[in-house]
Amino acid sequence: MKVVDVAVGVIKRDQEVYISKRSDAxxxxGKWEFPGGKQEVNETPTQALIRELKEEIGIEVTQALDYMLIEHDYGDKRVRLHIQVVDSFEGEPAHLEGQISRWVHIAQLSDYEFPAANVEIVKKLQADYL
Structure with missing residues (x-):
């Protein structure tokens, strides 16, 4: 089964991170996620993240720091998540593709339902920043 490489951005400002709800389709x-998207051929995870965040939420990333790598098998799909913390950017995040999105305090992330592959990100953020 093919592994899909995905660049994931934890957009962080003070004690809050920006999350959005996946389209039901x-x-x-219907679950919440950190913004990002699939890495294209000949693209590094950082290049993919910069492109995706500009397309999806309209921000210009000025700094992205490698945070963690997660490989997850959903049964019908395998993903490799390249997670980076983005705490330096220009513009105000707003979902350009119509999804519901919001800033959430790191302590409150546990109140949201994330895909299984994202649960470790929430745990690590809460361990590192609370």
Whole structure:
């Protein structure tokens, strides 16, 4: 089974991170996620993240720091998540593709339902920043 490489951005400002709700029509639809998207051929995870965040939420990333790597098998799909913390950017995040999105305090992330592959990100953020 093919592994899909995904660039994931934890957009962080003070003690809050920016999350959005996946469209019900998508894989893992209706759950919350950190913005990002699939890495294209000949693209590094950082290049993919910069492109995706500009397309999806309209920000210009000025700094992205490698945070963690997660490989997860959903049974019908395998993903490799390249997670980076983005705490330096220009513009104000706003979902350009119509999804519901919001800033959430790191302590409150546990109140939201994330895809299984994202649960470790929430745990690590809460361990590192609370």
């Amino acid at each position: 998508l894989h893992q639809g």
